[in-house]
Amino acid sequence: MNIFGWDVPLWVSLTAIVITLLYWYGTATYGYFKSRGVPYKPAYIPFLGDVIEYLTVPHTIIQRRTMKRYPGKVYGTFQGRTPVLQVANAEFVKEITIKEFSSFTNRRDLVDEDSIAGNHIGMIRDDHWKHVRSLLSPTFTSGKLKQMYSVIQGCSDKFVKHLKSTQAEPIAIKNYTAGYTMDVIASTAFGLDIDSQERTDHPFIYHAKSFFFRPKDDRFSSKLSSFLGIVILLLCPKTLKRILARFVDVSFLGAETMEYFGNILNTVFSQTQSQLEKRKDFISMCSDKVVDLDKVDKDSIKVTNGKRWTTEGLSKRDVLANAAIFISAGYETTGSTLEYFFYIMAVHPEIQHKLHTLIAEVVDENGECPYEDLKKLEYLDWCIDETMRMFSIATRLEREAKTDITVKGIPISKGDGVQIQIHALHYDPDYWTDPEKFNPDRFAPEKPD
CATH class of the missing domain: 1.10.630.10 (Cytochrome P450)
Incomplete structure (x- = not known):
């Protein structure tokens, strides 16, 4: 190809054009x-x-x-x-x-999948968000929180016991505040008594790590999966995600973790229905609002941003997604705040x-x-x-x-x-x-x- 009297190979010209177009596209919004x-x-x-x-x-x-x-x-x-x-x-x-x-009211659509990771109150949008919020708000009244108070007190008693066992020796307080926070979340949201302040190998803790892109164990494959999860979440276009999903599991939490929390949900619902006195955890308090998407009036089914929901109530996935947000939004934030609080009291x-x-x-x-x-x-x-x-x-x-x-x-x-x-x-x-x-x-x- 002759350009201004210079004989330029075709591949060089095409490469220059591609680079120029990529640069233009990559900076077009600046x-x-x-x-x-x-x-x-x-x-x-x-x-x-x-x-x-x-x-x-x-x-x-x-x-x-x-x-x-x-x-x-x-x-x-x-x-x-x-x-x-x-x-x-x-x-x-x-x-x-x-x-x-x-x-x-909307947030950036980082998790666009129709799963428990993409259906909590922080990820849904527009009328879907308004509907779920209206049904969840009564769960957080002072009366409902009072019902959970005794559960939180039980976790606090364990926390104090573990602190006393240190006999005033210097400690990494984050290990204690993190365990206490996880115990409160597991009991108030899921109705589980895991005592993570004592037992750190509980399956709940293992799967909860998925919410923070932390490797579930020390295997190289787990660390690689965690890293790729961050890359896919932040940088991968939606179209490419859908293509990759045909070949590998690119969901936010992974199929294994979603199955684990799904089983917890079914267990809690079964126990709630069989007990005369209603349990005091979040999932149980939402149980009377749950409907089956396959059995409701088809006219009540809506799709917002690719996520199915119904105006007749909450699906099981809605409840589980918003119980799971206790982990993603409450664990690190509460545990670290308590850590800093104890530090500031010490100084x-x-x-x-x-x-x-x-x-x-x-x-x-x-x-x-x-x-x-x-x-x-x-x-x-x-x-x-x-x-x-x-x-x-x-x-x-x-x-x-x-x-x-x-x-x-x-x-x-x-x-x-x-x-x-x-x-x-x-x-x-x-x-x-x-x-x-x-x-x-x-x-x-x-x-x-």
Whole structure:
């Protein structure tokens, strides 16, 4: 092929064309925010956006460092080719999460499969989300939570027993808080008494690791499967997932784990139906809302984003999916928050002493606190709130716009992702006095910070 008088081999020309097209496609979205007049962080690497930075620098540092460059605390970034609006402006957050919440009920569709991993309240969308939420909300009333209180107390007693057995020797507190959290989740969500604080090889713990892409054991195949799961979830297009699914198991949790939790669900339902007194776990409390998708009126069957549901109630998969979210959303977050709480009490003995004194005024002679008296433990609430402010486990929240909308002068199109930068908000001196200091009193009603 002759180009400007040069004899260029055909393969070289075709290669150059392919590379040029790939570069164009990989960077075609990088002008998105500029065309809309929105401040943004430039991206240059095709297909990756700012992914490299997030792989090499803790994103909490990126949040605080980057937000200083944008006085309005709202700016655009690119996660791969996807434009995402980053927000650390409190008033903007109120618009999204309160005033205009009806336009931001959806989250990014990371798990699009019609399984227990893709059918919980955090993954379903639109009318499906609204329907499930309306049926689940009554399960979390103060009365229903009170019914679970004795179950949680039992887990707490085991936790205290295990702590006392250390005889005040230095310990890795995370091992204890993680076991306690898993016990609470297993008992309140699934009705299981697994005592993971004592027994770490329970099948429930083995399969729960799938929710965090942790290898289930030390085999190379397990580690490889865990790594590939992350890659498929974050980078693999939906079409390619469907093609791969014809040959290998590419589901979020894996067939073995889904079968395990499915068996638990059936067992709990059977026990609930055979017992006169209703069990106090989440699955049992939802049992009266469960219907069979194969037996309901066909006109009640809906399909939203490829997921089947019915307006007549909840399917077994709906219940199991939302019981499983206790693991995915509650295990790491609660266990780590408790870990940081105990750490912060250790390095602030004066606060620990004050908290201990105030708790002692509320509990009975056996050290127990009735459910009705929990509201008297205000200072404990403030200490936990301040722990979560300084050590936010969820450092960002994500929403996806359902409609075209303008918020505070920023145009947001349908399908655009918005991420609320929790860590940056929690350390912003515009919102908090001396944010680097642990100060529970900032949450006192008469002294809001």
